[in-house]
Amino acid sequence: MKAFIVDDERVARRALRECCEAEPDIEVIGEFARAADALEAIRRDAPHLIFLDIEMATMSGMQLAHALDPEGAPLIVFVTAHDHYAREAFEVSAVDYLLKPFDETRFRTMLGRVRQRHGANTAAERRAAVETLLDQLQRATRMVAETRPRILADAGGRMQMIDVAQVESVEADRNYVRLRVGKESFHARTTLRHAEEAMSTQPMLRISRSCVVNVNHVREVNRTPRGDFVLVLTGGTTVSSSQGYREKVRMHLEQLMI
Amino acid sequence: MPLPMSAMPLCLPGMNTEILPPAPKPIALRTLLIISCLFWAYVTLSDVLYANNMQANAMLYHADLFAPWQPRVLQHLLLLPLLVICYWASSRAGWGMLRGLPLQLLLGVTFSLLCYPAMKLAIHFATLFYMGRWEMPETGDTSRDAEQAVVVWSASFISFLLTYGFGVALVSGFNWYQRHRDSELRGAALERVWTTARLTALRMQLSPHTLFNLLHTIRGQIHPEPEIARSMVVQLADLLRQLLSASQRDFSLLSEELSFVRMYLELQQQRFGDRLTVSLPDAGVQPALWVPSLILQPLVENAVLHGLAGHEAPVEVRVEVCPSADRLVMRVVNTTASFADSAGVGIGLGNVRERLAVQFGSQATLSAHRAEPGSWIAEISMPALLEHTPASAAGATS
Numbered sequence: 001m002k003a004f005i006v007d008d009e010r011v012a013r014r015a016l017r018e019c020c021e022a023e024p025d026i027e028v029i030g031e032f033a034r035a036a037d038a039l040e041a042i043r044r045d046a047p048h049l050i051f052l053d054i055e056m057a058t059m060s061g062m063q064l065a066h067a068l069d070p071e072g073a074p075l076i077v078f079v080t081a082h083d084h085y086a087r088e089a090f091e092v093s094a095v096d097y098l099l100k101p102f103d104e105t106r107f108r109t110m111l112g113r114v115r116q117r118h119g120a121n122t123a124a125e126r127r128a129a130v131e132t133l134l135d136q137l138q139r140a141t142r143m144v145a146e147t148r149p150r151i152l153a154d155a156g157g158r159m160q161m162i163d164v165a166q167v168e169s170v171e172a173d174r175n176y177v178r179l180r181v182g183k184e185s186f187h188a189r190t191t192l193r194h195a196e197e198a199m200s201t202q203p204m205l206r207i208s209r210s211c212v213v214n215v216n217h218v219r220e221v222n223r224t225p226r227g228d229f230v231l232v233l234t235g236g237t238t239v240s241s242s243q244g245y246r247e248k249v250r251m252h253l254e255q256l257m258i
Numbered sequence: 259m260p261l262p263m264s265a266m267p268l269c270l271p272g273m274n275t276e277i278l279p280p281a282p283k284p285i286a287l288r289t290l291l292i293i294s295c296l297f298w299a300y301v302t303l304s305d306v307l308y309a310n311n312m313q314a315n316a317m318l319y320h321a322d323l324f325a326p327w328q329p330r331v332l333q334h335l336l337l338l339p340l341l342v343i344c345y346w347a348s349s350r351a352g353w354g355m356l357r358g359l360p361l362q363l364l365l366g367v368t369f370s371l372l373c374y375p376a377m378k379l380a381i382h383f384a385t386l387f388y389m390g391r392w393e394m395p396e397t398g399d400t401s402r403d404a405e406q407a408v409v410v411w412s413a414s415f416i417s418f419l420l421t422y423g424f425g426v427a428l429v430s431g432f433n434w435y436q437r438h439r440d441s442e443l444r445g446a447a448l449e450r451v452w453t454t455a456r457l458t459a460l461r462m463q464l465s466p467h468t469l470f471n472l473l474h475t476i477r478g479q480i481h482p483e484p485e486i487a488r489s490m491v492v493q494l495a496d497l498l499r500q501l502l503s504a505s506q507r508d509f510s511l512l513s514e515e516l517s518f519v520r521m522y523l524e525l526q527q528q529r530f531g532d533r534l535t536v537s538l539p540d541a542g543v544q545p546a547l548w549v550p551s552l553i554l555q556p557l558v559e560n561a562v563l564h565g566l567a568g569h570e571a572p573v574e575v576r577v578e579v580c581p582s583a584d585r586l587v588m589r590v591v592n593t594t595a596s597f598a599d600s601a602g603v604g605i606g607l608g609n610v611r612e613r614l615a616v617q618f619g620s621q622a623t624l625s626a627h628r629a630e631p632g633s634w635i636a637e638i639s640m641p642a643l644l645e646h647t648p649a650s651a652a653g654a655t656s
Binding site for chain 1: 443446485488489491492495499503506507508509511514548617618621641643644645646648
């Protein structure tokens with residue numbers, strides 16, 4: 001397999017090259033520090049495999065992957081220090097995802113999957129390769145779901161964890177905050193501010209001094225004659241914006257519609 | 259130092275004043291106006307009705323009593339601004355023995371003394387605007403008239419002083435209620451801000467010494483066994499990555515917590531070689547229970563250090579997890595030198611205990627004690643935290 005290495009760090013490129021040199025079927029035919037140079041060379045030389053760093057100065061590896069023609073694109077292995085790109089990586093049909101730093105064992109495991117994909121000629125082999133990929137994607141998706149913050153809440157004396165993605169709205173309620181999940185509501189012993197922080201993976205919109213809404217769960221938007229917004233949430237609860245936040249809500253909703 | 263550690267939230271989040279209710283303030287002028295006006299309207303009405311009542315009674319004896327309603331209403335109207343000023347001053351003066359109380363008395367007396375002159379003024383105005391003609395019954399005798407005026411004045415003084423006092427009680431009562439409520443809210447908000455700040459501080463648990471010791475071990479492996487050094491670097495990176503992700507969240511899955519502990523113990527095993535054996539439950543088969551992030555790590559770190567200290571013999575560190583219907587018990591057991599005392603059962607335990615108390619109050623406990631000669635147990639017992647799912651909720655209600 002002809003391979004490219006794209007990374008803006010010289011030492012990182014060397015580490016990859018050394019790993020590749022130990023493999024008889026991998027031949028590194030190009031090394032690039034800039035994604036733009038690599039893009040040109042990929043179109044010209046058509047390598048089978050590229051090792052692609054994601055975070056680079058001018059053009060990111062992800063942008064490079066998006067710029068490639070999906071037909072006849074090389075197999076992509078992202079090499080990065082960040083684990084939060086995993087899902088995005090599989091969305092641009094990368095074969096694998098290698099976290100820095102890696103050792104020989106991980107490199108070989110990764111290469112095993114690359115070979116499986118590269119050499120998939122029969123239908124059964126292709127199915128196996130796709131299954132491996134699906135499995136990886138599922139694992140990445142599950143990891144995103146599992147690392148999403150949870151909030152400890154109290155439902156009638158029983159403590160439960162609430163996934164922030166399910167929370168429809170958060171309201172300050174004296175010493176607590178009230179979380180709305182569907183038709184139920186829970187009390188959490190925290191501050192509105194802290195809850196908002198915990199909810200930061202969700203698109204939150206503050207509609208009054210004491211209420212924040214998860215925009216993912218807004219089902220309907222109405223306006224009163226006075227101009228206040230009345231939002232209907234997935235669970236059927238209605239919440240309305242206060243006068244002070246009316247303009248912010250309007251601007252936010254207009255942005256969403258564009 | 260560009261270690262990933264530096265990216266961790268080591269600093270406390272600033273006390274943010276935005277969510278705190280404002281500090282207790284004396285009653286607002288608007289509220290004071292509303293209360294005084296309502297109160298005064300009530301007083302006016304009751305005074306007029308009372309006078310009318312007296313007039314009706316007096317008519318039975320064919321006596322003509324001085325009780326017209328127009329000048330009375332006018333008198334109360336004239337007194338209203340004075341009343342508001344007095345109440346405003348009273349709400350600011352407070353009830354201190356030295357300054358407050360004399361001032362309150364002075365205000366009350368002044369107001370009540372001015373009520374009779376206000377009546378005279380009201381009669382004057384009423385006459386001026388042809389609303390009717392009323393005169394104080396006069397005898398013609400100056401000394402008797404003066405005597406009479408003093409009697410009426412003092413009667414008016416007493417009745418208005420009582421009325422004034424009632425109003426002061428109303429205003430101060432409201433003021434006190436408001437202050438009490440504000441300070442209570444403020445106290446609760448402060449407590450919550452403090453709690454969250456403390457949690458953030460407590461979450462960061464891996465001791466820097468452990469990190470430096472591990473780095474030193476890796477350094478020592480680079481020359482004789484580069485393969486092992488490389489894999490240790492990768493393991494350490496995994497550990498730091500998970501530490502970073504866990505320190506940004508309040509809770510993690512039990513399986514993640516166990517796999518973190520496993521990574522940590524495997525690295526420590528590389529450090530101490532054959533002296534340290536570990537036994538851990540399989541992270542893959544654990545129920546989907548949630549635990550405070552990195553709650554086990556200090557216990558395990560403690561078990562390793564405590565277990566290895568003071569002797570040369572091999573040490574076993576064992577982690578056990580016993581989930582039941584509504585409780586989760588996690589145990590870290592280590593063998594120790596049989597003569598080792600419990601001194602130096604580190605600061606880690608205190609942190610764990612405090613974190614449990616902040617999250618669960620009295621519903622979670624940490625106990626650490628000697629089990630049998632040569633073995634030490636640290637045990638966390640906490641509520642079993644399941645994730646809320648709409649399906650499970652439906653099942654619970656049906």
